[in-house]
Amino acid sequence: MTTVDPEFTGEAAREARRARRFTRINKADAWFRVLGLAWVTPILKAVAGDNPRAQMKDIWRLLAVPLIAIGAFLLMWGILAPKVQTSLGAVPGPAKVWVEAVNLHQDAQAKAVKKAKFDAMVDKRNEKLIAAGKADQVKNVAYTGAPSYYEQIWTSIKTVFFGFLVATIVAVPLGIMAGLSPTANAALNPLIQIFKPVSPLAWLPIVTMIVSAVYATNDGLFSKSFLVSAITVTLCSLWPTLINTALGVASIDKDLISVSKVLKMGIWSKITKLVLPSALPLIFTGLRLSLGVGWMVLIAAEMLAQNPGLGKFVWDEFQNGSSSSLARIMVAVFTIGIIGFLLDRVMLALQSLFTFSNNR
Numbered sequence: 001m002t003t004v005d006p007e008f009t010g011e012a013a014r015e016a017r018r019a020r021r022f023t024r025i026n027k028a029d030a031w032f033r034v035l036g037l038a039w040v041t042p043i044l045k046a047v048a049g050d051n052p053r054a055q056m057k058d059i060w061r062l063l064a065v066p067l068i069a070i071g072a073f074l075l076m077w078g079i080l081a082p083k084v085q086t087s088l089g090a091v092p093g094p095a096k097v098w099v100e101a102v103n104l105h106q107d108a109q110a111k112a113v114k115k116a117k118f119d120a121m122v123d124k125r126n127e128k129l130i131a132a133g134k135a136d137q138v139k140n141v142a143y144t145g146a147p148s149y150y151e152q153i154w155t156s157i158k159t160v161f162f163g164f165l166v167a168t169i170v171a172v173p174l175g176i177m178a179g180l181s182p183t184a185n186a187a188l189n190p191l192i193q194i195f196k197p198v199s200p201l202a203w204l205p206i207v208t209m210i211v212s213a214v215y216a217t218n219d220g221l222f223s224k225s226f227l228v229s230a231i232t233v234t235l236c237s238l239w240p241t242l243i244n245t246a247l248g249v250a251s252i253d254k255d256l257i258s259v260s261k262v263l264k265m266g267i268w269s270k271i272t273k274l275v276l277p278s279a280l281p282l283i284f285t286g287l288r289l290s291l292g293v294g295w296m297v298l299i300a301a302e303m304l305a306q307n308p309g310l311g312k313f314v315w316d317e318f319q320n321g322s323s324s325s326l327a328r329i330m331v332a333v334f335t336i337g338i339i340g341f342l343l344d345r346v347m348l349a350l351q352s353l354f355t356f357s358n359n360r
Helices: 006-034 040-047 052-083 094-131 149-180 182-195 200-214 224-250 254-262 267-305 310-320 325-355
Strands: none
Touching: 006 040, 006 325, 040 052, 052 094, 094 149, 094 325, 149 182, 149 224, 149 267, 149 310, 149 325, 182 224, 200 224, 200 267, 224 267, 254 267, 267 310, 267 325, 310 325
């Protein structure tokens, strides 16, 4: 009868568990990269015992170097900022900007409390009217207080996603047409080349006048200011998606097209089962570019048209001219940048989910 060395069995079990840990870490690495957290992987591998010295090189490159760069930036900012005098006073350093960020957070909390009290008063009044048999006098009174910083952020995010969604609905079908048909490509290419470079500042007055003429009421599903900003985003952000979709469709392997003809695939089956899966990586590249362009365009549109959102917040603070205005503007700048980064990460996550691509 053959006996098994218990020590060998224990060692094999430990190696198997270790291998499973590394497998899970490697699977999670793809999502860490998507989320901008690639430095987590070498830390987990080092903790798991995978050559800590080699992992330290990756930790240094992926975590320590960026942190040092950020620290150097903050140090230079703190040193140089007080030396620059503007009409609103000295350029605020990191400490002052942080203080204003905290103040904006506290102000948002205070405004949320006021709005909650107002809504409670309106609900209480309506309940009394209903109890008194005067249901016909019940009114839903809207809160008219100034929006908080967080509400302005949310307004901008909703607007950019609406404009981006409309741009996607328009650009993807047109891109597929241009990629599949040389005739459609010849028809669309001049329009793309003419309108692609047009600034949002040129589109904005045209969109404003058309929306004001066509959308005569402010009591509809969308406000005029929302539509003006969203349509401007649409007009400026659809081009990257359209161009990349056409390029992705046109670059499909010709053998696959031949196979679709042999199989006598209908146009819908050809698009859904052949064209879209093959072109998805480039389509998502266009979508990421479009969303980034849309976010930049939106801030400029809100600022110029004085539509609600982060752009209007920046302009109002500039016009306000108080001692804290410049610091608040810089808070908005960092907010815009961070949100732009997060929007790109969202699109990259969707790309990874739908295309199973390892490209980051």
